[in-house]
Amino acid sequence: MKQKMAKLLLVVCFGAFLISGCSCLKEDVKVEEPIAPPVKVVEAPPAPAPAPPPAPVVVAPVKEVPVVVPVVAPVVVLQSVYFGFDKYVLTADASDVLKKNADAIKKITSKVQIQGNCDERGSAEYNLALGENRAKTAQKYLITLGVPADRLSVISFGKEKPLDTGHNEAAWAKNRRDDLVILK
Amino acid sequence: MSRTLKNNPRFGLMVASSLLLHLTIYALIYQYNKLQRANYSQEQTYYVDLVNLPVARPRSGASASEKASPPASSTARQVVTLPDKSPKKIATPLATKKPPKVKPASETGEELSKQMAKLQKRVEEKHTSSALDTIRNKAGSGRTGMPGGKGDQAGSDYASYVKSRLEDAFYSPMVYKGKKPEVKLLLRISRYGKIDFRIEQSSRDILFDAAVRRAIDMARENLKAPPDGEDFEHPFVFRPEGVKKK
Amino acid sequence: MKSALCLIITLLLFPTASFADPSYTEVTAQGNRQVYLAIAPVKNLGGTPNETIAREIGDILKFDLNLAGPFSILTGSANEASSGIRPGEFDFAPWRSIGAAFLIKSGYAITGNSITLEFRMYDVLNGKSLDSKRYTGVLKDLRKMTHTFSDETLFVITGEKGPFTGKITYVSPLSGNKEIFVMDYDGYNVQKITNNGTININPDFSPNGREIIYTSYKKGNPDLYRREITTGVEARISSRQGANITGAWSPDGSRIALAMSKDGNSEIYIIGKNGNELARLTHHEAIDISPSWSPDGSHIAFVSDRLGSPQIFIMDSNGSNLRRLTYDGKYNVNPDWSPKGDRILYSRQEAGGFQIYTISPDGTGNTQLTTDGRNENPHWSPDGRFITFSANPAGGEAIYVMRADGTGKTRVSRNGSRDMQPAWSNHL
Known part of the structure; x- marks a missing residue:
């Protein structure tokens, strides 16, 4: 009898313990559940390889106005190259401009600095990196077009040097650019 | 010591009654917790973010929905309970009482508002009753459910x-x-x-x-x-x- | 059998033990509410009276303690004119009758160029003195001395010192180009740190508040510099080819995490405070920038666009155990780990602007703190109670501070230029 009683007690007690335990447990789980799963490194979108980039499907960066940027150099004028928002792949227009630039650069002996720039919308820090990628994309393409690598250097100004200080798409489109500057 | 305990018939009784008491307390706490949680999830509805739904991105899909689930589920509950009744009632007058030409708008409108009022009342009642329960629980918490307590009646x-x-x-x-x-x-x-x-x-x-x-x-x-x-x-x-x- | 019984008894006893004494009737708060703290008019305690200084002391206390959060500030009291600031020299009744729970009385005495400040804090409902402090210094340290007592007030009342003696370093194009500046947290005592006419960005304080690091284009390339604030001694600590940007001082002050592009594209590295490379943490062809240390130095949060758009990631500070932190939003940047380790600030680009959010390091509890305009570069105050950030509510960008829950948004930078990228230092 006593034995039975004790056994019964044990069972009931655990029952009670479970009931009370349940509510606590649930809350614990809730807290722990949303831990982000370790992210597998997924390949980035078509990183512009040294090979000429494919024609991009990017939204056309607002009527590529062929703004001829008057660069310091008196002899040769190198045109700027424009990009889509948050993009650093070359558009078809941009590759055409770079081809002309490559020919021009080959005619001179000076070194050329490719300066990557961004529009004002993103964060200053991220834009510094983005501008650098834009400059490097152009650099790689120029090298594949036969420009000696040692004559090219890159720098990013992020959104620090806007060409147009307006706050509209037209201004932004002008600011998402690589300037090619002939160093003396 | 243990033998004397075991041999004492009053011990079993003591333990049993104590167990009963504690079970009641457990049950009450559990009930109380449940109530609290129900109230809480209702408030959560405010934070549901419908704009920032997960974007199609590798891996993000699953996790994003996982992330969104706590608030989402609470809205789901809300959304489900309310229309559960209203569509039936609203749908019937619209479908069957179509003919009336002069008053359709006002009548269905009246119907609707009545229904809504009823629904609202019910929701409110539910709300106040649960609030009352909470208060009652709180008030009696020291004495676990025996309002008025014992002894100091006055x-x-x-x-x-x-x-x-x-x-x-x-x-x-x-x-x-x-x-x-x-x-x-x-x-x-x-x-x-x-x-x-x-x-x-x-x-x-x-x-x-x-x-x-x-x-x-x-x-x-x-x-x-x-x-x-x-x-x-x-x-x-x-x-x-x-x-x-x- | 014996042990089973014991177990049962313990199980039965356990819940009862945690119950409060049943005879107590519970009174539950209706919610949270600020407590009234009265700041009495500042008294002249000798020497030349100076109304301007008296008002300034009162204003500083009011500004600090109002931002603090738990207080609703009351100023002035009708029949106080003839009473003193020390115990026994005044009556608590009028303060009690206007609802004040706490009272700060203060006074000053000016002799020549030096000033003595005396502060006294009282518990009005108890009629008890809580704290008293006297500071003596030169007149120009008036603000610092007063902020010190604000810090002290928070310590007495909450057990944790305030951050009001801390400084904010930031970027300002005041002189046409972006230079690094330092000011008091409330916008006073602006001090120009760099003056090189080029681009200077991303300033960050060393944990002891004596040095800053920043990126400057002054030699052409965006290089990382370290500078001692008081002496102006400067060293170029990383001039590796390409970007040397978004430097973040480790919590122990011995190392710096930063983004460099010397190996092809922007990656996160750790260097010593003299510039020697210690470790490369990321290896990915996407952009990795803006590292921020956990307070124990064991983890680093950073921005990566490896999944197509910038998002916040966390890794161990040796580069392992990479995981993604933010899943909502398409553009999340500027992570800043809280001094207590429990939250990470970041800003998200949304339609029409940037908003500041916080999230737990485990990815839960994402909370939006700002709603309009462009709010960027959030940084915690050293005690984690406040946030400084840049915002442009009416077009002009400026430095703001607010409480950690997003309330009490207050503009602190006072000039008309577009001040940005603030970071808040520890007590000096």
Whole structure:
């Protein structure tokens, strides 16, 4: 009898313990559940390889106005190259401009600095990196077009040097650019 | 020792009755917790973010929805319970009572608003009843469900009156040091209505203690003297909102 | 059998033990509310009276303690004119009657160029003195001395010192180009740190508040510099080819995490405070920038666009155990780990602007703190109670501070230029 009683007690007690335990447990789980799963490194979108980039499907960066940027150099004028928002792949227009630039650069002996720039919308820090990628994309393409690598250097100004200080798409489109500057 | 215990027939009885008591308490706590959680999830609805739904991105899909699930589920619950009844009732008048030419808009409109009012009333009722339950639970928490308590019958009604006066005046500070600060004090109200108190246990948090003092200061202004013409003395414990004893 | 019984008894006893004494009636707060703190008019305690200084002291206390959060500030009291600031020299009753729970009384005495400040804090409901402090210094340290007492007030009342003696370093194009500046947290005592006419960005304080690091284009390339604030001694600590940007001082002050592009594209590295490379943490062809240390130095949060758009990631500070932190939003940047380790600030680009959010390091509890305009570069105050950030509510960008819950948004930078990228230092 006593034995039975004790056994019964044990069972009931655990029952009670479970009931009370349940509510606590649930809350614990809730807290722990949303831990982000370790992210597998997924390949980035078509990183512009040294090979000429494919024609991009990017939204056309607002009527590529062929703004001829008057660069310091008196002899040769190198045109700027424009990009889509948050993009650093070359558009078809941009590759055409770079081809002309490559020919021009080959005619001179000076070194050329490719300066990557961004529009004002993103964060200053991220834009510094983005501008650098834009400059490097152009650099790689120029090298594949036969420009000696040692004559090219890159720098990013992020959104620090806007060409147009307006706050509209037209201004932004002008600011998402690589300037090619002939160093003396 | 253990043998004497085992051989004592009263021990079994003792344990059994104690067990029964504790089971009741467990059940009450469980019930109480459930209520709390239900209330909480209703409030959560405000934070549902419909704009930032997960974007199609590798891996993000699954996790994003996982992430969104707690608030989403609560809305789901809301959304489901409400229309559950309304569509049926709204749909029928629209479908069957179509003919009326003059009044259709006003009548269905009336119907609708009546339905809505009913629904709203029901929701409100549910709300108040659950709120009442919560209050009841809270009020009786010290005595687990036996309103009025035992012994000090005369004082207990007045005690809950004082409690409600104090709660009206009591706001915890914006920040407090520990996770669950509490102040225990003995409140004395003379038969002439003069209030006096002695702090038995401070929260060791200047801000929280000040908030308690301030509450008593505020309550002082509109507190009626004990009805039975005797001095009233009762212990109170002050806790911030949302801190439950566990 | 014996042990089973014991177990049962323990199980039965356990819940009862955690129950409060049943005879207590529980009074539950209706919610949270600020406590009234009164700041009495500042008294002249000798020497030349100076109304301007008296007002300034009162204004500083009011500004600091109002931002603090738990207080609603009351100023002035009718029948106070003839009373003193020390215990026994005044009556608590009028303060009690206006609802004040706490009272700060203060006074000053000016002799020549030096000033003595005396502060006294009282618990009004108890009629008890809580704290008293006297500071003596030169007149120009008036603000610092007063902020020191604000810090002290928070310590007495909450057990944790305030951050009001801390400084904010930031970027300002005041002189046409972006230079690094330092000011008091409330916008006073502006000090120009760099003056090189080029681009200077991303300033960050060393944990002891004596040095800053920043990126400057002054030699053409965006290089990382370290500079001692008081002496102006400067060293170029990383001039590796390409970007040397978004430097973040480790919590122990011995190392710096930063983004460099010397190996092809922007990656996160750790260097010593003299510039020697210690470790490369990321290896990915996407952009990795803006590292921020956990307070124990064991983890680093950073921005990466490896999944197509910038998002916040966390890794161990040796580069392992990479995981993604933010899943909502398409553009999340500027992570800043809280000094207590429990939250990470970041800003998200949304339609029409940037908003500041916080999230737990485990990815839960994402909370939006700002709603309009462009709010960027959030940084915690050293005590984690406040946030400084840049915002442009009416077009002009400026430095703001607010409480950690997003309330009490207050502009602190006072000039009309577009001040940005603030970071808040520890007490000096």
